[in-house]
Every structure is written in C-alpha cells, then in structure tokens.
Amino acid sequence: MALVQNLFNSVSKRKKSLISYMNPNSVIADQYRTIITNLQFSSIDKSFRSLLFTSPGYGEGKTTTVANVAVSLALQGDKVLLVDGDLRKPSLHELFKLDNDKGLTNVLIGNAVLKETIHHTEIGRLDVLSSGSIPHNPSELIASQAMRDLITALLKQYDYLLIDCPPLLDAVDGKILANECDGVVLIVQNGKTHKEKAAEANRILTSARATLLGIVLNEFK
Ligand SMILES: Nc1ncnc2c1ncn2[C@@H]1O[C@H](COP(=O)(O)OP(=O)(O)O)[C@@H](O)[C@H]1O
Numbered sequence: 001m002a003l004v005q006n007l008f009n010s011v012s013k014r015k016k017s018l019i020s021y022m023n024p025n026s027v028i029a030d031q032y033r034t035i036i037t038n039l040q041f042s043s044i045d046k047s048f049r050s051l052l053f054t055s056p057g058y059g060e061g062k063t064t065t066v067a068n069v070a071v072s073l074a075l076q077g078d079k080v081l082l083v084d085g086d087l088r089k090p091s092l093h094e095l096f097k098l099d100n101d102k103g104l105t106n107v108l109i110g111n112a113v114l115k116e117t118i119h120h121t122e123i124g125r126l127d128v129l130s131s132g133s134i135p136h137n138p139s140e141l142i143a144s145q146a147m148r149d150l151i152t153a154l155l156k157q158y159d160y161l162l163i164d165c166p167p168l169l170d171a172v173d174g175k176i177l178a179n180e181c182d183g184v185v186l187i188v189q190n191g192k193t194h195k196e197k198a199a200e201a202n203r204i205l206t207s208a209r210a211t212l213l214g215i216v217l218n219e220f221k
C-alpha cells in the first residue's frame with residue numbers, strides 16, 4: 001500500500017487548489033507526482049484505470065487531491081477524465097471554473113449527451129465531467145446500470161477515469177463507486193481524521209470488495 005505524505009501548508013490560498021497546474025515545478029506538485037508513481041507501482045501487474053478518491057468525511061481533501069492527481073497525469077501525457085461523482089456537494093466545476101448546467105446526473109437520466117457535456121481543459125488531454133444538477137436520489141443514480149455502462153464506455157475513450165465522491169461515512173455513494181472502480185485511494189487528513197473514522201472507512205471499503213491502492217495523508221492547516 002502506498003503511503004504518501006503530502007505537505008501542503010505554505011501555499012497561497014489562490015494558487016493552492018490547482019497547484020499542479022499553476023506551479024508544476026513546486027515541491028507540492030512533485031508530491032502529487034509521487035502519489036501517481038506510488039499508485040503505478042502498486043498496480044504493476046494489473047491495469048487500474050478507474051480510480052475513486054474518497055475519504056471518511058468532508059473537508060479532508062478529496063476534491064483537491066483528485067484534481068491535482070488528474071492534472072499531473074494529464075501533464076504526463078495521459079488522456080484523463082475527471083468525474084464529479086459527489087452528487088451531494090459537488091465542487092469540481094468551481095475548482096475548474098466550469099458551467100455545471102449539465103453534467104453526470106443529466107447524462108445518467110438521459111437528458112444530456114455525453115459528448116456535449118464533457119468539458120475539455122487547456123491542461124493536456126484532461127477533460128472534466130461535472131456533477132450536473134443535484135438530484136433528489138443521488139445514491140440511486142450512482143448505483144444505476146446507466147452509471148456502470150457509462151464507466152465502461154468512458155474507459156474505452158480515456159486512459160484514466162478519476163472519480164470524486166461524497167465521504168464514505170456520510171452516504172453509500174462512495175461504497176457503491178468503490179465497488180465499481182478498479183482501485184480506490186483513501187485520503188485522510190493528518191491530525192484531523194479520527195483513527196476510528198479511518199478504520200470505519202477501511203471497513204466500508206473492505207465490505208465493498210474494493211481494491212485499496214493507497215492512502216494519502218493530506219496535511220494542511
Ligand atoms: N493539501 C492541502 N493544502 C491546503 N489546502 C487544502 C489541502 N487539501 C485541501 N485543502 C483545502 O481544504 C478545503 C477542503 O478540501 P476539499 O478538497 O474540498 O475536501 P473534500 O473534497 O474532502 O471535502 C478546501 O478549501 C481546500 O482548498
């Protein structure tokens with residue numbers, strides 16, 4: 001299991017969120033590349049291309065981590081789709097400053113066409129699928145056959161699918177996605193995530209038969 005210590009506290013507020021793009025030569029961007037190296041190392045015999053980034057609670061750095069890892073992968077030349085699977089408190093569209101009128105939910109319920117919903121970015125071959133309208137039944141949508149079919153279809157178009165999601169301890173969505181994805185990266189916030197919560201998150205992943213590829217120890221004030 002890859003254990004990556006990600007020290008991130010001396011970065012200015014404006015630049016910190018997408019540091020891997022804003023400042024690819026920084027120590028922090030390098031730490032995100034280390035995460036990728038460790039993930040690739042741990043998946044040497046198998047191809048892990050759909051990856052879920054999750055954590056026990058909110059505010060621990062799921063969105064920040066998945067976005068920076070996606071940027072780093074794209075800057076290395078991979079074709080990457082970053083998906084906002086947090087249909088409860090989506091935020092990838094804010095981070096990338098994208099319009100979120102249509103997104104994952106709209107594609108899943110069939111009122112938007114995938115091709116017209118995916119946002120292309122200026123960052124290598126990085127595309128983003130924002131959440132779309134917040135649904136009243138997020139877990140149902142995440143657990144739907146349409147979601148499984150979408151993941152299968154997207155894997156034919158992209159090298160990697162990186163998926164953001166709600167906290168494991170808050171909703172069943174993360175557990176469902178963990179089961180659907182090739183691998184899971186668990187983010188815990190150093191000094192903030194309680195041991196019991198991390199252990200509970202681990203139990204949830206085990207019961208989902210998820211493949212835990214690594215834990216990112218996210219450290220910030
Ligand atoms: N390593 C970090 N360094 C500095 N700020 C961070 C770091 N990780 C997360 N943050 C900040 O903490 C807040 C919560 O992070 P976020 O990624 O949105 O968490 P989550 O998706 O788990 O709710 C955001 O304001 C984000 O910019």
Ligand SMILES: [Mg+2]
Nearest residue numbers: 062063086091
């Ligand atoms: Mg988030």
